[in-house]
Amino acid sequence: MTYRLYYSPGTASMAVHWTLIELDAPFEAVLVDFETGAQRDPAYLELNPAGRVPTLIIDGRPYSESAALVMLLAERHPQAALAPAPGDPQRARWLETVIFLANTVSPAMRDWFYADKDGAPQGADAVRALARSRIEDAWPRLAALLGDGRAYLFGDRPGAVDFLAAMLMRWSRNMPHPASEQPAMAAYLARMGGLASYAELCRREGLTPWP
Numbered sequence: 453m454t455y456r457l458y459y460s461p462g463t464a465s466m467a468v469h470w471t472l473i474e475l476d477a478p479f480e481a482v483l484v485d486f487e488t489g490a491q492r493d494p495a496y497l498e499l500n501p502a503g504r505v506p507t508l509i510i511d512g513r514p515y516s517e518s519a520a521l522v523m524l525l526a527e528r529h530p531q532a533a534l535a536p537a538p539g540d541p542q543r544a545r546w547l548e549t550v551i552f553l554a555n556t557v558s559p560a561m562r563d564w565f566y567a568d569k570d571g572a573p574q575g576a577d578a579v580r581a582l583a584r585s586r587i588e589d590a591w592p593r594l595a596a597l598l599g600d601g602r603a604y605l606f607g608d609r610p611g612a613v614d615f616l617a618a619m620l621m622r623w624s625r626n627m628p629h630p631a632s633e634q635p636a637m638a639a640y641l642a643r644m645g646g647l648a649s650y651a652e653l654c655r656r657e658g659l660t661p662w663p
């Protein structure tokens with residue numbers, strides 16, 4: 453079961469890269485160099501027609517969407533218990549949270565960072581303002597999951613949704629109100645930042661650890 457991950461440091465591929473490292477799964481990492489526009493290279497567009505990362509090759513076929521990929525990896529490696537199994541009392545809240553991250557937080561992040569590129573530059577400020585309010589509303593909602601004192605979003609061990617959430621939170625570090633402003637989140641992010649898999653991810657991607 454060898455995977456190939458197409459990634460760019462610190463971007464949406466990060467959650468998938470982190471999950472693969474945490475799983476200690478065999479994989480090859482291929483840099484998609486945004487500096488040279490490699491995401492629009494015709495050969496890469498064959499794998500990922502949107503010209504985005506991540507792309508994960510599984511059994512010879514390319515798949516995209518970071519949330520789907522971390523869920524899929526959890527499903528393919530059940531021994532690692534990276535997700536509550538069907539029937540687990542936490543399963544419904546877990547599904548709700550993954551979809552919230554993928555459906556609300558992630559698109560708002562895309563709008564925050566790519567408003568000028570994805571839409572008309574003259575409308576970018578309004579796009580960013582709406583994106584910012586959606587992102588800032590997300591942090592207390594996610595912090596509430598930690599309200600009972602649990603260490604990670606779904607228990608006492610980090611799982612697939614934590615890698616996705618921590619990636620999105622990391623992107624808020626230079627925003628006016630980063631996720632780490634929520635007291636419960638600051639402690640949570642410190643725990644996520646203390647994981648050996650995070651240190652290894654930062655080393656491989658050349659990232660400055662945050663928080």
Ligand SMILES: N[C@@H](CCC(=O)N[C@@H](CS)C(=O)NCC(=O)O)C(=O)O
Binds near residue numbers: 464562
């Ligand atoms: N919803 C996608 C978003 C993917 C995405 O927007 N990736 C960005 C990096 S964070 C990208 O590839 N940007 C390059 C570009 O748009 O040219 C996911 O979560 O995988």
